[in-house]
Amino acid sequence: MKEKPAPLAEPVVIAKFWKNRARNESLHVGFNSYEGHNLINVRIHTTGTDGIDRPTPKGISMSVRKLPELARALVKAEAEARRMGLLDGDSEVSA
Template sequence: MGARKPELAEPIPFRFFKNRRKDVVAVTLQVFTPAGKDPINVVDVRLFAMNRAGANVPTSKGVSMSVNRLPDLAKAVSQALAKARELGLLDGGDDE
């Protein structure tokens, strides 16, 4: 086995608005500690929805995985972006 990976001291969020209702897609690097096991660094991609009080709250819609899978996720998203451009599904700008 290799050297132990460093643990994140605190979550590191990356966010963008999904729609005009101000729902948010959050991509967060964070530590997850399963019961009785060593902590692992994960990437969590989650939808946050606006509640009646006007606060964004996390939903069950999302996925968490080991950061070791982040290159696979990035590759899949890059391939989807390239295919969407090839098919003319995007209007051109990167800020859609």
Template sequence: MAKRPELAEAIPFRFFKNRRKDVVAVTLQPFTPAGKETINVVDVRLFAMDRSGANVPTPKGVSMSVNRLPDLHEAVTKALKKAQELGLLDGGDDE
């Protein structure tokens, strides 16, 4: 298999705010583990506003190899479908 390209920089896809005005960001980005080659990851991360008003990343989130992105997509799709079936969603995006 041919080597896959490495991302040169982070690519943000979706940002949304929760009730506390923290930001949840979904990003494709390169990651270089200590002593290893760079890999591409998908990162879903909570950003909180610091005292200067800038959004900074928190430890709350998950990063995984982009190779696992289809599995993440499947799991989130199933969760969305079940939440809709149970009437848990009202169409708002503020939670």
């Protein structure tokens, strides 16, 4: 039986980008631990007048073991959005 990975000592930020044109909300994607469980966290942050991003209740955290399933669902959603004409064929995001 495979050992359970140790909880993360600190949060790990994978990506963040602006949610809207006003640039007062951003989406943060990362890993963190809660009560000994490693989680994938996708959350909206608001930017205060002091320039600091603060997390909001808007978002989702789930076991990092669900990450492959979430990734497959997002790939399917992107393909369907393109099929429906909701996204341009060349609207790619650079990593």
